[in-house]
Amino acid sequence: MIYFLLKRLAVAVPTLLILIVVSYVLMYAAPGGPFDTERTLPPEVMANLQHKYGLDQPLAVQIWRYVVSIVTEFDFGPSFQYTDQSVNDIIEQGFPVTLTYGGWSFLVAVLVGVSLGIAAAVHHNTLLDYLSVGVSIGAQVLPNFVLAPILTLIFTLWLAWLPGGGWQGGHWPYVIMPVIALSTSFMASIARITRSSMLEVLNADFIRTARAKGLPMWRIVFRHALKPALLPVISYLGPAFVGMITGSVVIDVFFATGGIGQFFVNSALNRDYPVIMGITILAGGLTILFNTVVDLLYAWIDPRIRY
């Protein structure tokens, strides 16, 4: 397993490097620059700024310097837009917010989704099954940018139960709606996947053996069927993770939670190159880490997979 992790690491490093180069080039190629404000700056000032941030250097030199400062000092550079903050500061500020509601969303999506899927499969073709299938189809066609305003309409404007935005250090009333808005569609997909894989597993020969042993249903479901039924769910977690990162941008903007997504949008609009790069690398690194965890989970469940 150590070997497996080392191998993963060995692949992760060049992957991140490629990510850096490609994003840098793409970003550079996009029209507009960081200091194109409405009133054009005098050419000397512009040249000064460009020089200060090293933007007058050839592209290859810029990328090289960028990578070197990350590797040697873990420094992702200064923000162009928030002049007194570094990219590290911004990530330190926004990432805990995103991680908090993102983590909760992930947990809710998996726990509720899997439970709903199991319940539907065990009570196949009953009202409960139809209900949960109906709910998950409904939830799946509701993207977060539609769900978020609906939630605000109900819980903030009509019922006045929950604040419509803000974060307040992650006080729970501020966390609820972001979590619901972000997790619902993933929860629905997980429920659907769990249901169909559980139905399939329950038809397997070894489940008949378990029944012949006289095991009660709950024990068959949780001891014998759950692990294999979760395999397709686990393969879905990778894409779900990426989807949630994307979704968090919408959540941050809509609920003004101050998470990393908000900074990402602002920096993209203002061509704040270092912030865009910093967040891109963060998302890329997290995705690689997460996929490694997924592979380990797979091996933990299936004894035929060994690293």
Added chain:
Amino acid sequence: MTLLRVRDLSVTFETGDGTVNAVNGVDLAIGAGQSVAVVGESGSGKSQIMFAIMGLLARNGAAAGSVTFDGTELLGLDEGALNRIRSSQIAMIFQNPMTALNPYMRISHQMTEVLTLHKGMSRRAALAEAIGLLDAMEVPEAATRIGMYPHEFSGGMLQRVLIAMALLCRPRLLIADEPTTALDATVRGQIMRLLADVRARFGTTVILVTHDVGIVAGHCDEMVVLYGGRVMESGPVARIFAAPHHPYTRSLLDAVPRLDRDDERLRSIPGDPLGTNLLPAGCPFAARCPRVEERCHRERPASERPAPDRVVACHRPLEGVA
């Protein structure tokens, strides 16, 4: 004493293409301590009869008729009561050992859970008991191998594990559904010998399901011949082998390669096994029967008792029986 009695058992499956009649009015009586072979070609309903007995039919299946075990009606029994009988009174060995065990669980856990559940044993005591049975079933290095996963075993070893697992609670009835079909010929003999051992040692009543008449002689006292989900003939093995009454039994016996007959080629029964979707009005074997006559297509032959211990369902039975 009759341990298991099956009366007029029918099994139907609801499918997209309509109802499948897998078993059509089967009667069985199995005495305590007996070894009974249930013989028939693939698709004749052997497995479904056994599943119906244990309440293990697929979701789309339904059983009608009556199954009594030691006087208790099993059909329609609630799941809790059935679970107390399963494995502790009636245990089953399945057709394909490679798929019958949970690939995601260690053998140890799959075996001990039976004992902790039915006997309230501790994990430790259960493990010792399980290892003992694996030893008895000639699984080498049982104490270490019990910690392995099914994919680390060969088919023959898995079948030994399954037999050991079925015997954990010393059931009174052991149903072995084609225990050797998925195995190669050398292992086949070993498994049959083990099953004979089990009978001798534990006095277990055994139902041996097979499509191979060749293994019946020498292993079973009684046999039941199935075709199209119906009983064609039943009686003591020796008497049926000596003089089959039913043309289908006759062709089954003729298809067995015999050393004394010195012909290399295997005689197979002409024609295809019956589809189970349509229930024929007459004899299910009519389309392939060498003795068929006009009324065989029209009238379903009733079960007759040409002798006290024999049953045959045929309009024109062999050996001069009327």
